[in-house]
Amino acid sequence: MAIQIRPLDAPPVAADYGESLAPGARSPASYAAGGAPSRGRLNREEECATRSPFQRDRDRVLHSSPFRRLTHKTQVFIYHEGDHFRTRLTHSLEVAQIARTIARQLRLDEDLAEVLALAHDLGHPPFGHAGERALDAAMAAYGGFDHNAQSLRIVTRLERKYMNFDGLNLTWETIEGLAKHNGPVGDQSSSAVAKVLAVLPGRLDFMLSKQASAEAQVAALADDIAYVNHDIDDALRAGLLTLADLAAAPLAAPIVADLSGRRGATAEAKLIYEATRRMITAMIADVVAESRRRLAHLAPGRPDDIRNEAHPVVAFSDDTQAALRDLKSFLFARVYRHERVMRVMRQAEGVVGDLFGRCLADELAMPLEWREAARGLADRRRARLVSDYVAGMTDRYALAEHNRLFDVTPELR
Numbered sequence: 001m002a003i004q005i006r007p008l009d010a011p012p013v014a015a016d017y018g019e020s021l022a023p024g025a026r027s028p029a030s031y032a033a034g035g036a037p038s039r040g041r042l043n044r045e046e047e048c049a050t051r052s053p054f055q056r057d058r059d060r061v062l063h064s065s066p067f068r069r070l071t072h073k074t075q076v077f078i079y080h081e082g083d084h085f086r087t088r089l090t091h092s093l094e095v096a097q098i099a100r101t102i103a104r105q106l107r108l109d110e111d112l113a114e115v116l117a118l119a120h121d122l123g124h125p126p127f128g129h130a131g132e133r134a135l136d137a138a139m140a141a142y143g144g145f146d147h148n149a150q151s152l153r154i155v156t157r158l159e160r161k162y163m164n165f166d167g168l169n170l171t172w173e174t175i176e177g178l179a180k181h182n183g184p185v186g187d188q189s190s191s192a193v194a195k196v197l198a199v200l201p202g203r204l205d206f207m208l209s210k211q212a213s214a215e216a217q218v219a220a221l222a223d224d225i226a227y228v229n230h231d232i233d234d235a236l237r238a239g240l241l242t243l244a245d246l247a248a249a250p251l252a253a254p255i256v257a258d259l260s261g262r263r264g265a266t267a268e269a270k271l272i273y274e275a276t277r278r279m280i281t282a283m284i285a286d287v288v289a290e291s292r293r294r295l296a297h298l299a300p301g302r303p304d305d306i307r308n309e310a311h312p313v314v315a316f317s318d319d320t321q322a323a324l325r326d327l328k329s330f331l332f333a334r335v336y337r338h339e340r341v342m343r344v345m346r347q348a349e350g351v352v353g354d355l356f357g358r359c360l361a362d363e364l365a366m367p368l369e370w371r372e373a374a375r376g377l378a379d380r381r382r383a384r385l386v387s388d389y390v391a392g393m394t395d396r397y398a399l400a401e402h403n404r405l406f407d408v409t410p411e412l413r
């Protein structure tokens with residue numbers, strides 16, 4: 001599907017997101033996860049009188065401590081580089097907004113799509129993917145570290161605030177969607193995600209080799225749309241890219257060409273926002289159109305018809321998927337591997353590695369409740385506990401702890 005260019009002064013219209021839904025047609029379709037009763041929770045609970053099961057899941061995620069800590073966890077730029085750059089929290093909120101938009105147009109359960117979007121990054125350690133690389137390396141002898149598996153550990157075990165259970169006791173559908181955020185789980189004998197689920201009470205079958213629900217597929221693509229576009233926006237504002245650089249970038253080029261002829265006295269900040277706004281609009285429209293085509297061809301009658309398909313039913317068109325792949329390569333070369341970003345990330349990896357090593361070697365380096373939990377554990381379980389402790393840190397807490405425990409702490413600039 002070709003990217004549609006809208007004049008700078010044209011108002012947005014409903015067609016930007018595909019065909020408008022008729023009044024009264026907003027209830028989930030039979031193929032939506034919300035079109036069938038939930039398969040329940042790990043621990044039985046009375047249903048809420050005022051919220052659907054997935055609304056309840058969303059609220060539990062929103063009220064969790066790990067969600068609040070995303071405020072001070074890196075997306076691309078460290079928090080002290082500027083107040084207007086994205087964090088893991090603002091990224092998650094943007095993913096949720098896009099997921100709801102797509103889910104509504106496809107008559108899916110908006111609340112399930114939203115909670116999956118809000119929870120998908122709960123397991124990220126401080127300093128984004130740099131922190132994940134450092135923890136994975138530090139945990140190499142103990143099973144490694146994977147942020148998707150860590151998100152599942154948080155919602156099924158690590159968050160402890162409810163009287164009757166550990167974790168958030170989310171629905172089967174929400175846990176399934178988080179487990180399959182990157183698609184079906186292949187080799188389950190080596191999958192970190194599968195290993196987390198294997199030890200849950202009841203040994204529930206999450207159908208890991210099958211496709212995720214349509215709502216989970218929506219959340220995954222909303223993640224792609226959000227991070228690609230807001231990373232462009234942040235890179236433009238940080239001076240790592242210019243609009244001229246985007247003139248040859250996949251997906252962005254026709255939009256930038258149209259804006260270049262309309263610059264006049266328009267402020268640069270407005271042009272930047274207009275470029276990313278149009279790209280998000282066009283990518284959402286593409287997903288909606290392609291997914292409607294696939295749904296019409298499949299004609300699913302229940303959620304499991306989508307799970308049993310060989311390929312996702314929520315997808316970009318082939319042309320947009322190829323262009324998006326090229327755009328990610330462009331961002332990798334021009335932004336994520338930019339020396340300014342890499343210098344900070346190398347230092348951040350050192351901070352995380354230092355913290356893990358010190359806490360593993362000396363339990364007294366951790367707060368009292370973590371010291372008590374670590375007492376008497378075998379090496380592998382103790383390493384996982386230390387990993388849980390470090391992964392839960394915010395960027396600024398990690399720097400403060402490093403400053404307390406070591407003689408020299410980098411400024412990450």
